[in-house]
Amino acid sequence: MNRYFKAKVIENLSLNSSHNLLTLEPIDPAAEPNPGQFYMIEAGDSYDPLLKRPFCYLQKTRETIQFLFRIRGKGTSLMRAFKKGKVISVIGPLGNGYPLPRKERTPLIVAGGTGIISLFSLINKLSHNCHVFYGARNKDELLLLHELEKLGNKLIVCTNDCSFGKEGMVNEVLSQFLSTNESIKTSCLIYTCGPKPMLQEITSIAVHAGISGYVSMEENMACGFGACQGCVVNTISGYKKVCKEGPVFPIEDIVWA
């Protein structure tokens, strides 16, 4: 099964002013992804933008792969205009994805902003009852609320401006939760994805509380399959490629700048 394939746009829904839901149908059979893996998607027909863009998948069905993306820059603006029937080239699934937790562990899923997209496939796959902590800047930026509620997990939502759910940052909400649920610390496992400052906060909370876990990282990348060596992050064992050794790393391995 070739990880470089052509796919047809089946649907491209505008969810709000800054997010789209893109459904692709691979023309040839495509490999099954694991939660947290990503795809490189061709954004334009010309040389500008030149590089494919990396996106975690949201859902994979037998026929389709679904992506939810935020419009932030030239590539995603072009992707927003993808019409039904358009054929684009895609590489994936790429990267390692989230290791699934052992049965006795309670997963604490901590998502900031679009980080929920990478974690959604994990929540979907977990048979465990997990706790989901999800923060965004404001109500308009919250994604997949309905779907998350339907999955029946313990869901705590917060917004920086208190326009929905609890007020505050998701790291503050996680801290509060852990201080009132001391006993969970020995049996839980953190999975987190979001903006870097938030990930750094979550890491320090995890390390202080002695909780292990996984963090999904983001970096600029040219190829997505380990050739360009452009997408490294600093870890306790040196630079590691986000596209190949990542994007998911043990939370205690990342060396924050």
Next chain:
Amino acid sequence: MGLAVEIGSLKLKNPVMTASGTFGYGEEYSEFLDLNMLGAVVVKGISLKPMEGNPPPRICETPCGMLNAIGLQNIGLKRFLKEKLPYLRQFDTKIIVNILGNTIREYVRLSKELDDAGVDAIELNVSCPNVKKGGIIFGTDKRALSRLVLKVKQSSGKTLLITKLSPNVSDITEFARAAEESGSDALSLINTLRGMAIDIETRRPKLANIIGGLSGPAIKPIALRMVWEASQSVRIPVIGIGGIINARDAIEFMLAGATAIQVGTGNFINPMATIEIINGIRSYSEGKNIDNIRDIIGSIDGTAGHNNINL
């Protein structure tokens, strides 16, 4: 219809190679294409000791191109010989090893060991713009380049020696001639052009290294001009590099005087680019009744005008 070309004593089944630093050690692409089909694989630059490379961010996209400042991250000669070379040997393609060092002694040791190991060719990297020490000094100082090529030529035995030239000089022909006169068997050009990008919101450079090497279609006209100039000024074969994405680009370089070409950034956007280029060169030759692709090398018609208008 023949696609074979010769770089000195090295016979290639076709003129399409991969550019160093864009193709890993071959393994990264083996799931996308049959390495047996390539004229040659040029591997990521190797130094004596492993190098960890520059801090991130290491790359950023620019109009029709990209900047990189990887900083020559590599696993070092020892691991290359032990882990990567045996893998590449399984394939019926030529193996060209790009080498880099801080001193002439380091280059000499690398070339000696690679000659002993029996690789098909050595490509001297004297033009990486992203490391502070060594390397680049040989690429931008004519006398330093001559000394280096001379010494490496003495230590590399029968292994073919290719000198990869830096475009960051005012007259490429002087460097092309210097490499030829010092015994280089072939030239490859161009490496990336020094460039820069700034985030106007944060006022920070987009690369941690501040300066990086520009590659991609944005540099193709410059690369083409330099390949044309260089091939006019030397007798040794010239390998064209710079923004080659498709077969039309590759043919342009060959018409300008390149005996073979390397695909670099093109591999990132289409991991099968090299194979599509080989097929494209074949259909071009068939369409134009060219018996042998060698016949088009340097066959640019210098009289201007009468070109197709493309609207």
